[in-house]
Amino acid sequence: MKMAVMDLTYVQGHTLHQFIANNMDFILKEWNYTGGKFKFFQSAKATPNSLQQTFENLFLIIGREKPKINRNELAKWAEQIGRKRAKNDFPIYYTLELFHEFRDLFWKTLYSYIELSEIELDSNELIELERYYNQAIDFAIYHFAVNYVRQKNEITRLQQLALKTPRVPLTPLTDEIALSTLIGSMDASRLENWTEETIDNIEKLKIHCLIVDVNHLLFTDPTILKSFLHSLQGFQWIGCHTILTGMNYKDGRELIKTGALPEGLVIHANIKQAIASLGGLSVHPEKPISSTKELRRVQRKRQ
Structure with a gap:
């Protein structure tokens, strides 16, 4: 079954990154509409603006032409989000659902870009494109999870240390x-x-x-x-x-x-x-x- 093209605006000659930036408002509305917003706000551990900003930043980092994704920038983003979510006690499973929502909407956006820009790709090129972006998303998920767990362990260690700390008179x-x-x-x-x-x-x-x-x-x-x-x-x-x-x-x-x-x-x-x-x-x-x-x-x- 052929994927439906999203109602996005394409400007002749725009790169994928420019295309995403130009359509970000619509993409965010689509994410909110598909349940991303309401699903994550149930936790009451993050504000609507912070979750939406997180989603937008990830889209702009990964939404670059192959092979222009900056892995260092992506790892730094994932580290900051992982530690922040752990400090705020934001459930990890909500963020993993966020990544799932992101992957689905990113592929719809990428497909729309390919169709609207009329880029010709053969089957091998499509497979390489899929592998490239999925690896980038998996890379972000991995670094997020590692830093989330590290921060949680550090919080637990400091809490245990506080409990063991003798009362100073x-x-x-x-x-x-x-x-x-x-x-x-x-x-x-x-x-x-x-x-x-x-x-x-x-x-x-x-x-x-x-x-x-x-x-x-x-x-x-x-x-x-x-x-x-x-x-x-x-x-x-x-x-x-x-x-x-x-x-x-x-x-x-x-x-x-x-x-x-x-x-x-x-x-x-x-x-x-x-x-x-x-x-x-x-x-x-x-x-x-x-x-x-x-x-x-x-x-x-x-x-």
């Missing part, structure tokens, strides 16, 4: 100054718990200044770093002057690039500099607070 330096030394990895769940515990301790222990050291802390994602900085700013809103120490170069560059540093937050290279900026404090003789019993003991002593 709050260390009083004076009656009104304390130190929070964070180690291990910081993900969204741990950040939420740490923020709540710290606010509770600031209130109960009447802490007016908190030094937070992150020299041995790994942020699992740039968004976690931003949320962490917002937490530090929140401490200041409830009357606790906050000093950040131990920020590494990588996270520092991220802050400079995004401009995410909260206004008024003080940063020092290390704990020693932070203490010196406060007039040179001597460490409080009490042991770190690591239990509810010890917390109550310190509270009674300070009342």
Whole structure:
């Protein structure tokens, strides 16, 4: 059975890539119409625009004349999409269905181009063309799946590391100054718990200044770093002057690039500099607070 020609516009002399770019709006409507849009939005893990943009980018990368497909560009695209979908917890089977929809619509588009441009191809040339584009699509699927699984494994590893990370106690330096030394990895769940515990301790222990050291802390994602900085700013809103120490170069560059540093937050290279900026404090003789019993003991002593 002969494949139907799609209602696309062909401009004399246009290449396949130009043909696809010129008809992209119609191609996207066709994809939405055939169920691609509605099928994937059921997951509620990606926005309509992001899925449509993904589909469009893939079409433009693969939709080049043989042998002009850039494998490096295709691999980079697949890596970015694989890691992004894994971070967003977008089900892998939905994306694999997306590839299936893509392959079907791409071949309809390619066939329409061949028919409208009146290109003459013999059976061997058609077979080579089919092999070339199917290999490119399979290449994209492979690199997507590999990077999706890698990112998922990394997320799982960091989550397990966070669970194994021992709770670091709050260390009083004076009656009104304390130190929070964070180690291990910081993900969204741990950040939420740490923020709540710290606010509770600031209130109960009447802490007016908190030094937070992150020299041995790994942020699992740039968004976690931003949320962490917002937490530090929140401490200041409830009357606790906050000093950040131990920020590494990588996270520092991220802050400079995004401009995410909260206004008024003080940063020092290390704990020693932070203490010196406060007039040179001597460490409080009490042991770190690591239990509810010890917390109550310190509270009674300070009342």
